[in-house]
Amino acid sequence: MLRLFTLGFLLAQIQIVTAMEVSAGKLETLPDFEFRGIAPRPVHIWLPDGYPDQAPYAALYMHDGQMLFDADTTWNKQEWGVDEVASQLQAAGETIPFVVVAIENVSETRHGDYFPQKARVLMPAAERAKEHPFNQAELRADRYLQFLVGQLKPYVDTHYAVASDRAHTVIAGSSMGGLISLYAMLEYPQVFSAAAAISTHWLGIKPDDQLPVAAAIRTYLKENLPAPGRHRFYFDHGTETLDAHYPPLQEKVDTIMDQAGYRSPAWQTRVFDGHAHDENSWRARLAEPLRFLLGRDQQATDAK
Template sequence: MVLKHEIFIEPFGLNRLLHIYIPDDIKKGEKFPVMYMFDGHNLFFDSDATYGKSWGIKKFLDSSNTRIMIVGLECNHEGNKRLWEFSPYSFKDKYFGSVKGYGKILINWIADYLKPMIDENFPTLSERKFTGLGGSSMGGLMSVYGTAIRSDIFSMGACLSPFYEHIFKKLVEELSKAEVNPETKFYISWGRYEVHSKKQLAVESEKNLIISRILTFKGVQVFPHLMVEGGHNETSWEMENPIWMTELGLIR
């Protein structure tokens, strides 16, 4: 089932909708690993998705009998505020103008407020080893950043098509200095058809491999994936559901 629950994000002074997946047939005493994911409206149902196509996660979890919870946080749909909330760093863009980086505030709110609230009200496996972050594009960036910076809380990150434009240097600098719990796993993917030339693909691949190397040198497990037929869209990310869940140990 997918529950919809409104929550107040105190640092932003805004209400926001959560899209929470939990298996239908909960057995007595059963508890679940939890993935906290960005763009919750795009995860489960095409009718909720921004572009009319979701990741189809509910369908996959139901059909594969994968016993996990997903807590999807809907983005801010006002103007370009999604970029503000889903970027750890401020930057300027010729299309979107000045973007203020509120991402660290949001990550800390998820770790320090949202997670305890979910643990209190749902049958979760609350330990770090059962808790992860996931998302695509800006949500993929937030999953790389948040899993590394708050590895005291998150042990795994599903980082699909992370968006590095404008902020890559700052990300590299912060991750290079960060203390990351070595018992952490990252799934990082990018698609061949997210770019328009072989040169762009080489650049994008190198960025993901640089991030992968930085994290690997800290002793964590990184699973980099070039999706040969992948694009920057929900249809592609839906195809990755069984891959990232398997790599992160959610499917056994």
């Protein structure tokens, strides 16, 4: 078991058993799935007020689902405020109608579930041979995405009033959740049209670690980035706490995006001065990635 990555610096949240409540819309917990190769976890779906009157809805898949709606049930008493922000944007007509599929994490397996596992083999052989917990860790991102795409999405598509096509299917997360959102786009470009990687943990491991994990992630990105025209990418970071490590790494990623031919509005990188690596900061700017992913003016790109 890779205990290294269950420390607070990666926000490895404790599972919460208290039922979550929302102040806008409705939250439903889905039946248990037959999890294959990953630890079982609750999955919730948030439905906006008036659902299903504006069907078909887009579907936003989000990770760390226990942190999104109710601060009274989270380990740090913070939340994203997804229900409030999403409701306000939809009521104002700033986004198309959408639901949120919230997949909880399992704190003990979070890093292995979210790390883009095909990136590890791109490190030099000598680095992969070093005795380091990361090199011995079990990585399960491929299985996690197989669950999301092969089991969860078909269930949502069948049981909820959503449009199942790529143009109306998007994904988002923060920190390690940002990495797995990006990985989902690159592994399943036929499924997802847009991803928001918020406070992306480009380091991949601890800030003071010496393995070239960040470089391997960038190599994977460069080798698997789809050609511009049918996909959209949103990146951002703050400037405080763990986010203070991200600016030089994000600049290198931005170079890859630019060299691949990505331009606004299909690619956006934002910096939020004073924002830290926590849910309060992500809540404060959540409207920005939601407008990017689901704004009415963005849909023409995704429909091509």
